[in-house]
Amino acid sequence: MDLLVDIRNQYRRDRSVFVDGADMVDALTILGACESDFDAIRTVSSRLPPDPTLPFRESKNGRFHIDTVNSKIRRLESQPFVLSAEEDFVRHDSGKKRTFAEIGNDLQHNSVLKALLLFKVFVVHGSVVNERPGLDYKKSGWICTLFNLRTITHPGAVGEPALEGVHSDGVDHTMATFLGSQNMAPTAAKTFIHDMREQNSIRWHEADPELVRGEAQHRNFLDTLMVFDHERKHSVSPLEPLDPQKTATRDMLIFFTRKPTVSGHISHKHDSTVAHSTMPMAVDIPECLDMPGTGRSLASERV
Template sequence: MNPMPANSNADHAGVTPLTLGLREDGFAFVQAADMHALLAAHGRLEDWTDFVASWNELPIDNYLAAVGRQRRRRHAVYCAPSRGPITRAPHQAHFQTLNYNTLQGDIERWFEPVDAAIAEGPTLSTVLGFARDFFAPLSPQVAAWHVEVHQFRIEPSATQAGEPTPEGVHRDGVDYVLVLLVDRKNIRSGTTTIHTHDGREVGSFTLTEALDAALVDDARVFHGVTAVTPVDTDAPAHRDVLVVTFRALTA
């Protein structure tokens, strides 16, 4: 699909052409150059090198390993008011019901926390600020958001493909999702597909460059990512993404 133009010119309510595209289609693909411009308009990215390097320190997801799959991850939770500072919440479990995760639903999953230097650093703060300000005009009635941050590394090998979404095509059980590619090395495929509730595919694209991004209205569409395999089976391979989810907090 063609990427959505990331015109940052907004009307008085903060609505941009990108926002309108998400409102109309339920998803948007933003190319790296456009995403960089959007992020730079919201804050600083000077720790980007350290941010990327932090994916080298992700521990194994033991819950997934228990069912014969493999990936690495860390997790953090934030509270984001519709306006004002976004603050990190105490470390807590990640939970999805079986309705949204048929592989590992109804389980409180405790992952190692995102390192403090990354969690409080300028790059992640900028990403969170952009995402909050982007999604807010879509739900102006929401006063505050429960935000979860996931660092994921998928490592395919010569004997096993890597599965970015082992639960298959799914919804996350939140309101909005941002998927940001951080690094991609020696892999093929990893195509994101977007589906309606009846399973019809309505979009597909592949995150190939650092800062390529997908924006998803989770209530409206399902999403999945095809398995990745190494191009050179004798060399290390990985797909690193940052996933940020927003769920409205109710009074």
């Protein structure tokens, strides 16, 4: 558990943390990931359909309720997805309802995915956030929207992991986990972390260097970046190919985690906590996620 505690402490201190894939394997194994499922999750992105609005991307998503009162994570019914300019997300499809294909059992029943959900719960548990307007911080749990994304660059078209430029994701905590790539240049797809004073939607290379708070690059299997989303903005450079004559791909899992919305929030009509009827999934939050040395359980601590 010391590794998990160290990661959580760094996240709280720096308001972001980058965890190397090798450390993630150790952390996820502690949280119940099976050895055989690591190989299986590497290839789950090969079965993604086209994205609803971006021509260079393939995607699926799924919604989960992190219920800290009953110590359980469960799959929720599908809902449209919306991000607005008011949430620091400025793009051609800001404010528009997007309907994604749903993640399947091949991903949601993979023990690595379940461990990633538990990992995020542990790291964000007990943290004090800069509260977003329109979210209900009186509620004990969170809504987590998971995206499985493949960005694609091919001759004549460059894939953009973050076409929106400098942005936030409208949530409390964002986590981005790398599954793999093909033909990705060594300097491609770098993530830059920006002060909240940075202008929304400008390109990564247009940002004020004085407002850059860090950078990271997902290169190794399960490399993971987490940020306090309402305290740090971020941007990502394009997916450049190693061989420009061949297709390049970059596969990610993105976890958006926030408190439920209140009436008037743009996503309030799409914030159901009804369980998924045809693809149910539930994960118990184990007692091993109790705060070490405090005697307090995950369910009982203020979140």
